[in-house]
Amino acid sequence: MATLCTSCGQQILLSSIIYKCHQCANHYLCKSCTKLDRNRAIAQYHTFDKISKSNETRQESAKVSFNVVHRQQETNSSIFDSDGYLKGALVYCRYCHRIFNSVKVTFFKCEQCPSPFGLCNECLPQARSFHPSVHKFLKLPSGDNMLRLLQNYGHLDVICDGCSTSSFTGTRYQCEECVPSFDLCDNCFGKKHTHHRFKIVPNSLVHALNQQELAQRALDLASLNNDPQWRDSITGWTKVDAERVLEQANADEKAYKTRLDEIVQIANRRVEQERQRLQDTMDFSWKMQMLNLQNI
Secondary structure, three states: OOOEOOOOOOEOOOOOEEEEEOOOOOOEEEOOHHHOHHHHHHOOOOOEEEEEHHHHOHHHHHHHOOOOOOHHHOOOOOHHHOHHHHOOOEEEOOOOOOEEEOOOOOEEEEOOOOOOOEEEOOOHHHHHHOOOOOOOEEEOOOHHHHHHHHHOOOOOOOEOOOOOOEOOOOOEEEEOOOOOOOEEOOOOEOOEOOOOOEEEEOOHHHHHHHHHHHHHHHHHHHHHHOOOOOOOOOOOOOHHHHHHHHHHHHHHHHHHHHHHHHHHHHHHHHHHHHHHHHHHHHHHHHHHHHHHHHOO
């Protein structure tokens, strides 16, 4: 959609800088016209945001196409089968509406906003034009650091049927043919039960966080589109679907953290019991030695 300078009437090129009036709905200036005396006079009463032409058309482009996902999702494969969803952590840029695999990109999240507000590396430099300038953005881990972080999340109450390890970390592989569930950890996968096919089951906490990012994107784009029947291009969710998914994801996140706290408390009690047992054993041994010395 072409944007015209309301001062000179010329079209503002896609690569140019555009000055948009903060008070007026459709008042734009090109860089040349900002130097004119008549526009300088207007600037005494109105404020102008300096933004790029490509960013000004962002919302209009989203309404027309919605094809704004990361290039990894611009294929026929499903987002739910991607490495970012199954093994990684998805992040959603609130400005360009793209979904990224946090392992492969540099991403930032606002430290002040009560609800998650993330920006990709490309959109961060323009944050001042649409986000409070006093807010600070924290750079999230990426690459190997993010992989190590994700690998440390345990599959709570899941037992590896190969080595009997409970709440193991790393990737969870589940047999597609066995009932009830047959699961293997990273160490056992490929060595045991090799006659059946396996699928990757995401960690329940990471799955909940990924669902939250996808649902929030769908809700934002549904609001831009203003169509109750609109469906998200990469998830297939309507606004109602996204609301339900977000509610369930929030509940799953809470349940994981609650269960993790319970497991930690149980482990701490066991450690304290073992410490007390060792202390009692040492006390008993010391008393016996003292009795033996007295009997000499």
